[in-house]
Amino acid sequence: AAGVIQSPRHLIKEKRETATLKCYPIPRHDTVYWYQQGPGQDPQFLISFYEKMQSDKGSIPDRFSAQQFSDYHSELNMSSLELGDSALYFCASSLRDNYGYTFGSGTRLTVV
Amino acid sequence: KQEVTQIPAALSVPEGENLVLNCSFTDSAIYNLQWFRQDPGKGLTSLLLIQSSQREQTSGRLNASLDKSSGRSTLYIAASQPGDSATYLCAVKDNAGNMLTFGGGTRLMVKP
Numbered sequence: 155a156a157g158v159i160q161s162p163r164h165l166i167k168e169k170r171e172t173a174t175l176k177c178y179p180i181p182r183h184d185t186v187y188w189y190q191q192g193p194g195q196d197p198q199f200l201i202s203f204y205e206k207m208q209s210d211k212g213s214i215p216d217r218f219s220a221q222q223f224s225d226y227h228s229e230l231n232m233s234s235l236e237l238g239d240s241a242l243y244f245c246a247s248s249l250r251d252n253y254g255y256t257f258g259s260g261t262r263l264t265v266v
Numbered sequence: 267k268q269e270v271t272q273i274p275a276a277l278s279v280p281e282g283e284n285l286v287l288n289c290s291f292t293d294s295a296i297y298n299l300q301w302f303r304q305d306p307g308k309g310l311t312s313l314l315l316i317q318s319s320q321r322e323q324t325s326g327r328l329n330a331s332l333d334k335s336s337g338r339s340t341l342y343i344a345a346s347q348p349g350d351s352a353t354y355l356c357a358v359k360d361n362a363g364n365m366l367t368f369g370g371g372t373r374l375m376v377k378p
Contacts, residue, residue, distance in 0.1 A: 185364065187364075187365060187366075189366075196355060196368040196369060196370050196371055197310070197355075197357075197366075197368050198368075199365040199366065199367070202364055202365060204364070209364055210363050210364050210365050212365060242307070244309065244310065246310075246366075254298070254300050254312050254315040255300065255312065255357075255366060256312065257302070257309050257310040257311075257312070258309060259308065259309040260308070260309045262307070
């Protein structure tokens, strides 16, 4: 069965650079979520989209933005990267009126 | 604001033991609760999903219960194996929003 696909798997950027993370949800899932997991921490909700519209917003810095496209894939854009942005970034998808979340394998971002 | 707590934070047991992981949440107005497994540096694998109207779910050696009124869930692992070693996270989806709130996880080590 198709899962949530994230790319790239690993990314190394320098401070003040920009990064773009991509997420391809499970087909027919209408909601996409982005989470950030710092070292030794539990995942923190960043932002979600339902049917290509932003639906909920969590602790996402102003330097970050995200969108969902017509094919339902989503991108998380991160600018002016800081060392503290180094983390695992997960995307998840679900059917809004349905049940569980399915997470992707994550993108490990390292800011040096 | 929903807060999710998991006890214990870490657990080390010999192979074959039955064990219980605990999860508590402060706001009982939940939509569902999901248990995940995470291997070091890897993504989140969904184990069990319990809807707010359900009391328990079972999958193989895993059984999860939910007592919404007391704000508690337990994950029971029968006949533990070294391959069960991982971090187990519980996450709650509130009625109010569409995002998950995670507990801090229980890091499980099953020794051969």
